[in-house]
Amino acid sequence: MSGPDTAAAIAADVRAGRRSAREVLDEHLARITRRDPELHAFNLVTVDEARRQAAAVDARVAAGEDPGPLAGVPLALKDNLCTRGIPTTCSSAILRGWRPPYDATVVERLRAAGAVTVGKTNLDEFAMGSSTENSAFGPTRHPMDPDRVPGGSSGGSAVAVAAGFAPLALGSDTGGSIRQPAALCGVVGVKPTYGVVSRYGLVAFGSSLDQIGPFASTVADAALALEVMGGHDPKDSTSIPQAAPSLSAVLGQGVAGLRVGIIDEMRTGIDPDVWARIEAAAEALTHAGATVGTVSVPAVTYGLTAYYIVAPAEASSNLARYDGVRYGLRVDAPDTATMNARTRAAGFGPEVTRRIMLGTYALSAGYYDAYYGKALKVRRLMAQEFDAAYGRFDVLLSPTSPTVAFPFGAKTENPLAMYLSDVCTIPSNLVGHPAMSVPFGTGAHGLPVGVQLLGPALSEPVLFRAARVLEEAMA
Amino acid sequence: MTTDVWATWELVVGLEVHAELATRTKIFCSCPNRFGDEPNTNVCPTCLGLPGSLPVLNRQAVELAIRLGKALHCTVAGSIFHRKNYFYPDMPKDYQVSQYDQPIDSGGWLELPSGFRVGVTRAHLEEDTGKSIHVGESGRIHGAEESLVDYNRAGVPLLEIVSEPDIRTPEQARAYVNELRAILVATGVSDAKMEEGSMRVDANVSVRRRGTERFGTRCEIKNLNSVRSLGRAIDYEARRQIGLLESGESIRQETRHWDESDGRTHTLRVKEDADDYRYFPEPDLVPVVPDEAWLDRVAGSLPLLPSQRRVRLAEAFGVEPTAEAVALLVERGQDDHALAALAAGGDGARVLVHEEHNLVVEGAVQHVAPGRLAALTRLEVGGKLTATQAKVVLADLVVAGGDADPEALAAAKGFEAMDTSAVTAAVDAAIAEDPDAWAKFLAGNDKAAGALVGRIMKATKGKADGKAINAELAARRDAASA
């Protein structure tokens, strides 16, 4: 997948008139037609829409205009990003067939930069899951072993990039939903600082945790995408009022003198084949001039609990609107309350139902202080500990996922076992810091392993520099 | 039940007023905030609660909340929004974005024209819901076959203004609402029209035996569409509760609906533990922390409030601020006009009387140039016109467009023919000379006036104006029967 199929190479060719956007699109559509029936990365491939967009890019090139830094780059969108007139389902029966009357800000920005959106990718229903098994439209399969999961919840987007369906894809990350499938599928996945990318048009799961981010096959492509999609958006009150981080320009600056800390608490419960790659990554960074030490962030131990209180609590409120009144599914009943209750019982899958129940419980009278209130304090405590760690280190290092891609059904019976897949990724969401997963070799069964780089708020440039060093070490 | 119940029972009322803010756009989106448009035309992804949409707070809504906070002597502080979670089809997200434990305005008070102060617990910002029509036989929510929802109102900014349970009579409740409405209008915070629903009042009513400290169980009364309904509903509800308590029953905490047609309150909903709103901080919005400069600018730009205008008027005219005329003039917005007439050399007492009577057509006095009104009162106190004649001239002044010479108008009526004191003396003399005719006239026999008029004409050698005499007699009869 390296070489001419990177987003950077495509955009350079299309802008220079060496290849047409149409040609690029057709190559990718051919790959999708060939393999997606088996993998099911996409809920919907928008062929006609993509052709129109590609034609528009080509017309601009023909007219001597510059279509932008992503000229003709095929882009896959997680199916929880609103696309005007194009079904946006969140892989849920409750939203089947719903066509948003507006585009998400990221979709607008990437299209304006010349990207060609090819379709909507599969996910765990409403992004709740770590395997893409919880989709109302069937699971997505791992491109290297169809009996295994690609991770989740943005499994479809990770597979779209890994299988060469699109050089760029967007996911959303509430507790690891970009980084974990990126790690399992062997691609780069970025969860930006909370507020760097507008959430406008992202169907909310856990509003104080959700961030949109890119999947790419190279660090440079991920940088390119984040530069286009990031930056202040007045439609999102939590959007940080500054321009997108400048990343491409600093990618080659290396890590000489950088202080890298391995998080002690993220060592336990990690499969040995995965841990071996962390040690290799530490070595590679040291070799490139960084100093590597270990650091303790004790509160991350409580991350899972805090996360599985906050995310379901916010979700229970965010998903109340699917009530059969204004859009989506309705199951008829003699009165509105019963209609709401039947519609929701029929429209939500088991994991979504479970989390709505859990979140409702955690917020209900008498339990707020014991659960939600406490979880918010854990977040603060964790942020304070991370701040202390960043006094001594510039970047922290950990596994992205405790294991390589696991077989279908391995964790579906036990929600807690599945929740443990996110143990290393959750802390960054709780504290709002950026983190990214970079492929770094393989583990058991020859399956990809990702290493996670973490940094303080707005430290994306440093993370990308370190990621680039690891990428080069693997080349 | 007699009114004696108030000797043993005490009424306790707290009011919750929802006022729609006079902004151009909604609180969290840029849809127009406009009443009466075609249904579902003022909607966007945010106020329809579409998946993926997000709120952004309207600066003007905050400005108006600060304005009201300052007008009600509240502490205006940093505040945050919460989500209040409950299912209702009028509410697009099935949660309401509202303020909970950190409202923007808290701890203020409102002074009634009587001088009584009602504590204001808090005033917080929140979004309004949409509006349903219930289709079916009754047109009411009960027994409807289906409901049809319009989201134009969804997301209209509201201030929920909560009073302390300081109110003790239905009259105070009415006065509170009238005063609050006057403040909302004066500050431009809301047009506060109860009939259009831009101001809605719920009353929390309870009773307790006089001398006891503990509050009784309260009922919340909804559907109060006018200030008059408010007073009636409170009175009815208090008596209902007293009746129950006196017959040994207890009050159930519930929400009750005021029915204008039968003059009663009816159970709408029993409060249960299902009222679990699962409040939590709204993660899609950030805190609002107005800086001192903003607060000072708003405080400095407040118009004179009704209470200040009452004091100003009372001081200028040398009367008590609690005088009924003072409250009335300020309520009608005639205080500036009255002050202008006074400044133009008018007689204070007479200006107040004319402003208060306000002629037949409401607001007519305001159409008279203050200088002309002042001149008219000078004619009165100078003995050129009787009170009755002055009233006639004032009416002519209004007809003439408000800017005519009252002396000329009086002359046209023939009022200048003689000194008013002479007319007054002649009328006094005629009544003294013919008490029988006066008694008959007082009893309602208008023909008896003829004898009196004849005597007056004779005594004044025909110089008196017949019309003026008749008017004077009628005025005296009115005064005698009052």
Next chain:
Amino acid sequence: MSERITIEEVAHVAKLARLELPPDQLAHYAEQLAGVLEHFADIDALDLTGVEPMTQPFPLVNVLRDDVEGPTLDRDEVLAAAPAALDGRFRVPPVLGGEP
């Protein structure tokens, strides 16, 4: 079953969340929630006195919008997405009881 959550509580939660769940499913969720809540007990050991709750991952204040009208949606498009509509309005079965 854990004493952390009873089936009655689960039924109450389902009612709050407007989910019509049959009894066997209530029992199933009660069991699963109990397991998760048991895991949550780990934070009970944490001393959080004096720790301020963190409601925002990135602290911003006073994000405000000017009071200026913007575009609205086309009503036909909006109502076309509705399960039922009539006379320019969203249509729902009767609403029992008043607004809470």
